[in-house]
Amino acid sequence: MRFQIVFMPLLIxxxxxxxxxxxxxxxxxxxxxxxxxxxxxxxxxxxxxxDSDDSKGEEDPDDDDPEAVGDIVERNRYAFNNQCFxxxxxxxxxxxxxxxxxxxxxxADSAENGEAFFMKPAALGAYLLFDSESRLLAAGxxxxxxxxxxxxxxxxxxxxxxxxSTAYPETPEVWTEPTVDYxxxxxxxxxxxxxxxxxxxGAATPAQNLAVxxxxxxxxxxxxxxxxxxxxxxxxxxNSDCAEFPEAQSNTVGETFKGTTADGRVLGMADVHVHxxxxxxxxxxxxxxxxxxxxxxxxxxxxxxxxxxxxTADVLGAFYVGDFDGHDTAGWPTFPDWxxxxxxxxxxxxxxxxxxxxxxxxxxAVNDLVENQTLCELLRNLNGANPLRNCNSMISAxxxxxxxxxxxxxxxxxxxxxxxxxxxxxxxxxxxRDVIEDGKLAVVLGIEISNLFDCKLTYxxxxxxxxxxxTGEGALENSYxxxxxxxxxxxxxxxxLTALHALGVRQIITIHEFDNAFGGNGLFNxxxxxxxxxxxxxxxxxxxxxxxxxxxxSGAINQLQDPTSNDQEGLITLQPFGDLMLGDYLQGLLxxxxxxxxxxxxxxxxxxxxxxxxDFEGYLFSDHGGVMLQSIPGLGPLASFxxxxxxxxxxxxxxxxxxxxxxxxxxxxxxxxxxxxxxxGMIFDFDHMExxxxxxxxxxxxxxxxxxxxxxxxxxxxxxxxxxxxRVLRGGGFIYPSxxxxxxxxxxxxxxxxxxDEVTADMPASERPLYGFGFGTDTxxxxxxxxxxxxxxxxKAVRYPYTLFDGAVFDDIDDFDNIPGVVFExxxxxxxxxxxxxxxxxxxxxxHYGMLSGMVEEVRQEGNAEQVRNLFDSxxxxxxxxxxxxxxxxAIRENGFNRPSGVLRxxxxxxxxxxxxxLQ
Numbered sequence: 073m074r075f076q077i078v079f080m081p082l083l084i085x086x087x088x089x090x091x092x093x094x095x096x097x098x099x100x101x102x103x104x105x106x107x108x109x110x111x112x113x114x115x116x117x118x119x120x121x122x123d124s125d126d127s128k129g130e131e132d133p134d135d136d137d138p139e140a141v142g143d144i145v146e147r148n149r150y151a152f153n154n155q156c157f158x159x160x161x162x163x164x165x166x167x168x169x170x171x172x173x174x175x176x177x178x179x180a181d182s183a184e185n186g187e188a189f190f191m192k193p194a195a196l197g198a199y200l201l202f203d204s205e206s207r208l209l210a211a212g213x214x215x216x217x218x219x220x221x222x223x224x225x226x227x228x229x230x231x232x233x234x235x236x237s238t239a240y241p242e243t244p245e246v247w248t249e250p251t252v253d254y255x256x257x258x259x260x261x262x263x264x265x266x267x268x269x270x271x272x273x274g275a276a277t278p279a280q281n282l283a284v285x286x287x288x289x290x291x292x293x294x295x296x297x298x299x300x301x302x303x304x305x306x307x308x309x310x311n312s313d314c315a316e317f318p319e320a321q322s323n324t325v326g327e328t329f330k331g332t333t334a335d336g337r338v339l340g341m342a343d344v345h346v347h348x349x350x351x352x353x354x355x356x357x358x359x360x361x362x363x364x365x366x367x368x369x370x371x372x373x374x375x376x377x378x379x380x381x382x383x384t385a386d387v388l389g390a391f392y393v394g395d396f397d398g399h400d401t402a403g404w405p406t407f408p409d410w411x412x413x414x415x416x417x418x419x420x421x422x423x424x425x426x427x428x429x430x431x432x433x434x435x436x437a438v439n440d441l442v443e444n445q446t447l448c449e450l451l452r453n454l455n456g457a458n459p460l461r462n463c464n465s466m467i468s469a470x471x472x473x474x475x476x477x478x479x480x481x482x483x484x485x486x487x488x489x490x491x492x493x494x495x496x497x498x499x500x501x502x503x504x505r506d507v508i509e510d511g512k513l514a515v516v517l518g519i520e521i522s523n524l525f526d527c528k529l530t531y532x533x534x535x536x537x538x539x540x541x542x543t544g545e546g547a548l549e550n551s552y553x554x555x556x557x558x559x560x561x562x563x564x565x566x567x568x569l570t571a572l573h574a575l576g577v578r579q580i581i582t583i584h585e586f587d588n589a590f591g592g593n594g595l596f597n598x599x600x601x602x603x604x605x606x607x608x609x610x611x612x613x614x615x616x617x618x619x620x621x622x623x624x625x626s627g628a629i630n631q632l633q634d635p636t637s638n639d640q641e642g643l644i645t646l647q648p649f650g651d652l653m654l655g656d657y658l659q660g661l662l663x664x665x666x667x668x669x670x671x672x673x674x675x676x677x678x679x680x681x682x683x684x685x686x687d688f689e690g691y692l693f694s695d696h697g698g699v700m701l702q703s704i705p706g707l708g709p710l711a712s713f714x715x716x717x718x719x720x721x722x723x724x725x726x727x728x729x730x731x732x733x734x735x736x737x738x739x740x741x742x743x744x745x746x747x748x749x750x751x752x753g754m755i756f757d758f759d760h761m762e763x764x765x766x767x768x769x770x771x772x773x774x775x776x777x778x779x780x781x782x783x784x785x786x787x788x789x790x791x792x793x794x795x796x797x798x799r800v801l802r803g804g805g806f807i808y809p810s811x812x813x814x815x816x817x818x819x820x821x822x823x824x825x826x827x828x829d830e831v832t833a834d835m836p837a838s839e840r841p842l843y844g845f846g847f848g849t850d851t852x853x854x855x856x857x858x859x860x861x862x863x864x865x866x867x868k869a870v871r872y873p874y875t876l877f878d879g880a881v882f883d884d885i886d887d888f889d890n891i892p893g894v895v896f897e898x899x900x901x902x903x904x905x906x907x908x909x910x911x912x913x914x915x916x917x918x919x920h921y922g923m924l925s926g927m928v929e930e931v932r933q934e935g936n937a938e939q940v941r942n943l944f945d946s947x948x949x950x951x952x953x954x955x956x957x958x959x960x961x962x963a964i965r966e967n968g969f970n971r972p973s974g975v976l977r978x979x980x981x982x983x984x985x986x987x988x989x990x991l992q
């Protein structure tokens with residue numbers, strides 16, 4: 073997750089206190105915006121790729137169908153997905169019809185005369201029953217209905233064959249940590265998928281079934297599966313007989329590819345850093361969800377409940393986009409303000425949008441479980457909606473695992489059965505290969521939080537130990553909330569690592585935005601995260617909080633000026649406002665007496681460059697490491713640095729006018745933790761790690777036989793040198809950048825290719841590692857998404873519809889021989905009443921995850937066959953790295969960890985004496 077800074081200094085402090093539609097086959101030029109009722113193209117109500125030839129359960133019965141209209145069907149409990157049925161009460165032999173009072177009675181003599189119910193899966197084996205008046209059947213005595221605007225558990229019906237005694241696994245729960253035993257049982261369950269012609273419909277209320285009473289009125293009754301009054305049969309109706317259930321669309325035509333290449337490789341793209349499960353992180357700052365049991369109207373509906381009228385309660389979102397006028401909270405189907413490439417607090421990975429990305433060739437998605445405990449606590453304190461909410465990062469991450477399995481279950485249900493969906497969570501590369509060969513998306517669980525394993529750091533300003541000497545014992549020294557003892561206690565690193573692995577986490581980032589017990593974070597952001605580091609490492613004094621509160625209450629926030637870009641790593645220049653300047657504010661934060669700060673700002677050193685480092689070879693994807701940090705201006709030449717050892721930072725944010733890197737390098741508990749991670753076989757992602765710590769980790773990884781691969785999944789953060797990049801590639805790892813548009817991806821692909829060619833120049837062709845080049849979208853991670861291309865050459869606009877896997881460029885790649893094309897129409901969404909929205913990549917950029925297919929079209933237009941091949945080799949490259957990881961891990965477990973000497977060391981201190989330091 074990356075934080076883009078687009079707001080002014082005092083806003084940061086506030087955050088800290090707050091604890092166009094295509095017609096037929098015609099090409100479509102650039103169009104974007106809301107749609108009218110005259111726009112066409114609705115494919116709602118679909119389950120399994122509604123626009124594709126792979127639809128399951130969508131075709132209306134015809135003359136050759138063994139199940140003709142009116143026939144009672146014999147099916148398994150999952151096979152009613154997204155289809156239209158009449159329901160017969162077996163006790164009366166008659167079909168349900170609506171009554172004048174809004175209920176139902178079994179009185180129709182035929183299916184054609186009965187009520188037509190669209191059966192929308194809510195989970196595997198559970199359905200919403202949507203009648204001809206667009207109302208949901210609800211449990212009650214008698215049964216009743218309600219609208220999609222007010223759904224509840226009473227609308228969910230569990231369908232079970234009469235006589236079926238199978239002990240089905242419970243449906244995974246959103247935002248609920250599953251147990252290891254539950255996951256083991258869920259993954260290994262062998263579903264009999266037995267067909268029946270009579271069923272019970274269980275209500276959410278325990279021990280209650282749908283039933284008919286003595287008069288044939290539909291009601292609920294105490295469950296008795298043997299009672300004829302509680303047994304029902306389903307008869308086919310044409311889907312056109314049913315009301316259209318609202319659903320988003322993926323807007324594709326055709327079936328995506330499966331199988332392997334001629335030489336056995338899997339084919340596909342890898343997004344190795346994405347946040348599908350981030351719906352509830354940051355204390356619920358984001359609105360929307362990747363799916364809902366009640367469908368798109370609830371998953372992507374109006375966000376006024378969470379973001380307030382006109383979005384005024386979306387404090388974090390306003391800060392990040394620098395727009396304090398609010399936003400239109402309306403969501404599906406018109407989406408006037410969101411999702412968008414610059415909206416950080418709205419859902420962008422609805423399952424149908426992700427389905428479009430899968431259709432475009434996405435085959436690996438690493439979902440990083442994510443949380444920022446500091447921002448969660450501050451936002452929780454601001455909104456006051458849930459003052460007892462637990463913001464612990466590890467708890468939040470584990471809860472998100474439940475969300476991921478619930479999403480897999482939901483997509484399976486839309487496709488008609490357990491394992492039928494395209495979204496498959498995998499635990500090892502062999503499983504991933506099987507999934508991809510079957511043409512589906514292999515989903516890997518990763519983790520990215522600042523206080524991994526609860527290893528939160530609390531600074532002591534009286535400490536004598538440098539980071540490489542730390543014991544974490546407290547008293548006069550720094551203290552940690554975790555330990556490297558091995559007794560099985562809950563606060564031990566090994567205990568928590570073992571638990572995460574058992575829950576299925578396979579990729580890990582050890583340091584995120586803030587310093588922790590392991591070492592320091594890579595600096596990529598100025599004031600926001602620096603103040604956040606102070607809060608996370610011990611807290612902000614109450615006097616500072618009082619000053620921030622006074623500022624908020626003064627109304628000065630209304631005087632804020634607009635930010636302006638400085639083109640420095642996509643960040644935004646922080647501007648002054650009113651008569652209050654940044655220096656005044658920072659000085660104010662340090663003026664409270666006698667209370668001392670309990671946390672610290674980053675302590676830093678000058679980042680390596682060609683003037684201070686011998687034989688320095690430059691940085692990858694940038695011209696510098698670290699970041700230029702804000703200081704208190706105007707203190708004169710006698711000001712002194714307050715960081716440990718006379719370094720910049722520490723108690724006061726005083727820094728030289730040079731790029732600064734974090735002086736908190738690897739600690740003993742950090743080295744221990746890294747060893748245990750390698751022993752466990754986790755894919756080790758060193759993004760967000762301090763620049764020199766990347767070298768320390770490389771030294772540890774290179775000392776193993778075979779080398780333990782390291783990876784960078786979304787742009788490194790804090791910098792990566794060209795030498796480090798060469799070592800990563802040589803060790804069998806990969807470096808995939810944060811995803812911008814197609815031309816940016818191609819530019820970075822070629823920059824890294826130069827290093828790859830140099831590293832592999834002396835290798836025989838048969839031993840040369842594969843060069844695949846993927847990306848990390850960081851979607852839903854408070855990360856700005858790809859903007860439209862700044863310059864679009866004539867003839868290279870993304871025009872809809874376009875075809876992938878067939879035609880220009882693809883025809884020059886042997887791997888795509890005999891693979892039929894998939895047509896991608898303009899991304900759009902339509903409600904049954906015709907209202908909707910269209911998006912265009914060349915206008916809206918990557919507004920939502922489904923726009924990823926457009927990036928592939930950009931690469932096809934702007935690149936060549938070899939570059940497209942590199943993109944579609946990124947999934948294979950990921951899997952080979954994972955396989956090397958497990959090979960090295962097995963050797964470590966068998967032979968022990970080879971700990972190189974000299975890894976623990978101190979960061980450099982300033983060359984100039986205190987009192988002669990050039991400040992801003």
